[in-house]
Amino acid sequence: MSSWNSVPLHVSYEALGWFAFVCWSISFWPQVILNFRRKSVVGLNFDFVxxxxxxxxxYLIYNTSLYFSSTIQQQYRDKYGKKEMIPVAANDVAFSVHAVLLTAVSLFQIAIYDRGNQKVSKIACGIVTVAWTTAVVCFFIALHNHHWLWLLSIFTIIQVSMTVVKYIPQAVMNFMRKSTDGWSIWNILLDFSxxxxxxxxxxxxxxxxxxxxxxYGNIGKLLLSLVSxxxxxxxxxxxxxxxxxRKRKLETSPDFDNAKSSDQTLAENV
Structure with a gap:
């Protein structure tokens, strides 16, 4: 592993990394807690989960492979330079493990809590099937010539693709419902930070x-953050x-309905 030239920059790097880890990790909890309190997942898009x-x-496969495998690390240095640092830190691995576990918990909540008339779309199931089928095929290709770094690039493509499409169903649902009820904003604020x-x-x-x-050597991490x-x-x-x-409560309140009716009556009289 290449060494750091500046102690302050090294300390800043570690501090920022763990700050991002804490924000991203905590960001999964507000939605889980909201689902638990409501005993409902209505408003949370299942395709997103x-x-x-x-x-x-x-992302977990990518981080753990590049962080723990000396073979893959050597392939990385052969491609990008012997003195280049491995672009995956311990906080990246820790975050990935936590993210998979908490997302799985959200999926379990979908199975046991009130879902209303919501369900997973066939499009989302198709996308996931294509993604993992591609990963399996590429694994056997990489197994033949031991191009593990190339295989990780496939997982990078998958994770970036999922990041691009995963938010769209939730954004569309919010637009159609004209509401973000059931979707925790704290998840977004922490993710942004x-x-x-x-x-x-x-x-x-x-x-x-x-x-x-x-x-350049960790383009997946770069694109993931940009899209997110x-x-x-x-x-x-x-x-x-x-x-x-405030606007939603106002529009659904009896006073708003009465005021709206009065305005309509006044307009008709005029």
């Missing part, structure tokens, strides 16, 4: 090493600007 589980499982810290962490390593290969931040901003706008709770 299923696609999210596939994404985090792929973790994404910003993640970029800062990668920048610390690049500045110390005088090379931006840290970004984009959708986090979208959900924040939906929750606080487009469908704020």
């Amino acid at each position: 299923l696609l999210n589980l596939t994404k985090h499982t792929s 973790g994404g910003v810290a993640n970029y800062a962490q990668m920048a610390m390593q690049s500045i110390d090493q005088g090379s931006w290969m840290n970004f 931040i984009f959708f986090d901003i979208l959900f924040i706008i939906q929750h606080y600007v487009l469908y704020p709770e």
Whole structure:
């Protein structure tokens, strides 16, 4: 492993990494707690959870393989340079394990709590099937010539693809319902904070090493954060600007209905 040139940058790197880990890890809990308190998963899109589980499982495979396998680490250095640092830290591995477990808990909650008329779509099932079929086929190809780093690039493609599509069903559901009820905004706020810290962490390593290969060598991590931040901003706008709770309560209150009826009567008289 290449050494750090600056102690302050190294300390900043570790601090930002664990800050991102804490934010991202905690971000899974508000939704789980909300589901538990309501004894309902109405408002939480099931496609999102299923696609999210596939994404985090792929990310777990990528992180653990690159962090623990000396063979894959050697292949990484052969491709990107002998002095390049491995772009996966301990907090990345810890986060992946936690993410898979908590997403699995959310999936279990979907099975036992009130679901209303919601269900997993055939499109989501098809996407997941294609993703894992591709992974299995590529595994046997890599097994023949031991191109494990190439196999990890396939898991990178899967996780980035899942990240791109997983938010769409939830965003569309919020738009159709004109509401974010049942969808925890704290999940989004914490995820956004973790994404910003993640970029800062990668920048610390690049500045110390005088090379931006840290970004190029871990393009999956880069794209994941970029896409996640984009959708986090979208959900924040939906929750606080487009469908704020105060507005929803006002529109569903009896006083609002009475005022609306009075306005209509007045308009008709005029």
